[in-house]
Amino acid sequence: MKGLWLIIRVACVLLQAVEIRSARNITIDDTSPLVHYGGKWGRSNANIFSHEGSHATNRDMNGSASFAFTGVGVYFLSPLFSIPIAVTLTLDGRPPEVVDLQTTVTLNIYESEASSARWGATDLDNVTHSLVVTYGKPLNNTPGPAPYTVVDGFM
Ligand SMILES: *[C@@H]1O[C@H](CO)[C@@H](O)[C@H](O)[C@H]1NC(C)=O
Ligand SMILES: *[C@@H]1O[C@H](CO)[C@@H](O)[C@H](O)[C@H]1NC(C)=O
Ligand SMILES: *[C@@H]1O[C@H](CO)[C@@H](O)[C@H](O)[C@H]1NC(C)=O
Numbered sequence: 001m002k003g004l005w006l007i008i009r010v011a012c013v014l015l016q017a018v019e020i021r022s023a024r025n026i027t028i029d030d031t032s033p034l035v036h037y038g039g040k041w042g043r044s045n046a047n048i049f050s051h052e053g054s055h056a057t058n059r060d061m062n063g064s065a066s067f068a069f070t071g072v073g074v075y076f077l078s079p080l081f082s083i084p085i086a087v088t089l090t091l092d093g094r095p096p097e098v099v100d101l102q103t104t105v106t107l108n109i110y111e112s113e114a115s116s117a118r119w120g121a122t123d124l125d126n127v128t129h130s131l132v133v134t135y136g137k138p139l140n141n142t143p144g145p146a147p148y149t150v151v152d153g154f155m
Contacts, residue, residue, distance in 0.1 A: 080113035098137065
């Protein structure tokens with residue numbers, strides 16, 4: 001009987017190790033049906049800095065985008081911009097976090113650095129989570145062309 005328990009325990013530990021190793025990043029574009037948009041959203045011009053060539057844009061501060069996923073981690077993907085842009089990210093019931101997305105590099109009028117993970121949360125329980133993107137106040141208080149909120153993708 002003791003031997004059987006040991007075998008079961010060892011099998012469980014091995015299974016867990018396989019699950020952890022199988023954790024992988026899946027990239028979800030802003031056009032995915034897994035992203036639910038509220039408010040008025042449009043599309044950026046085609047550009048080489050965005051994942052899949054463009055990103056979703058809201059210009060009135062009232063847009064929200066929510067991404068529901070099951071997994072142990074999540075990243076918010078975005079280019080960096082030559083104009084003041086930030087987003088507020090709220091994961092489940094956690095305190096909202098503002099992520100600034102401006103760069104000093106100016107390679108284009110808007111997007112100026114290639115899309116990458118700009119924020120992430122890891123070590124989450126492997127259950128369903130919700131990440132909500134809303135307007136964030138940029139660090140740079142120079143008025144930009146519009147109070148943009150952007151979504152390029154999630155991973
Ligand atoms: C999370 O759970 C799903 C099933 O709900 C499973 O397919 C997946 O491998 C699990 N991921 C990790 C990292 O444990
Ligand atoms: C997933 O992406 C993040 C951010 O780019 C990276 O730090 C991490 O190592 C990646 N994980 C895997 C399993 O590829
Ligand atoms: C955005 O929300 C504010 C405050 O709720 C409201 O005054 C404003 O009219 C809204 N703007 C648009 C374009 O819906």
